Amino acid sequence: MFKLIVTLIQLLVNESKLLRMVLLRLGISFLLLGAAWAFMVIGLGFIVWALYLYLTNYLNPPIAALASGFLLLLVTGVLVWIAIRLTRFRISAPGKLSWVRHHPKEVTLVVLLAGFIAGATPKAREALTEGLVWLLKRGKS
Numbered sequence: 137m138f139k140l141i142v143t144l145i146q147l148l149v150n151e152s153k154l155l156r157m158v159l160l161r162l163g164i165s166f167l168l169l170g171a172a173w174a175f176m177v178i179g180l181g182f183i184v185w186a187l188y189l190y191l192t193n194y195l196n197p198p199i200a201a202l203a204s205g206f207l208l209l210l211v212t213g214v215l216v217w218i219a220i221r222l223t224r225f226r227i228s229a230p231g232k233l234s235w236v237r238h239h240p241k242e243v244t245l246v247v248l249l250a251g252f253i254a255g256a257t258p259k260a261r262e263a264l265t266e267g268l269v270w271l272l273k274r275g276k277s
Contacts (some may be wrong), residue, residue, distance in 0.1 A: 139270070140270060144253075147259060147263050151256065187204045187207065
């Protein structure tokens with residue numbers, strides 16, 4: 137276990153410049169993604185407002201607002217239903233993964249950390265692989 141910790145610390149020291157660059161790019165990506173979401177919400181607001189203004193030519197303003205709101209809720213409901221159908225999955229052997237259900241926060245943290253480390257550099261993937269092999273060998277003996 138000590139060897140794994142030393143390897144990870146050496147990796148972080150050696151790859152700190154690359155790690156900072158990756159984190160900076162990740163931060164910029166999140167900033168741009170947030171701006172895109174904001175513009176999308178503003179655009180959706182203008183579309184609903186335009187629908188409301190169009191419907192006021194044919195209906196009373198409160199009825200036009202109600203119709204616009206219901207149409208937006210209908211579209212939202214269909215999108216949520218599609219997302220739920222796409223993300224549904226089944227575990228074929230639930231007994232083998234019962235520890236995942238008992239410790240979901242810990243498993244999520246470990247998976248996110250392992251994915252981040254494995255995606256940082258080739259040396260990180262090598263160190264992670266060595267650590268996992270060590271853990272698997274230790275578990276068998």
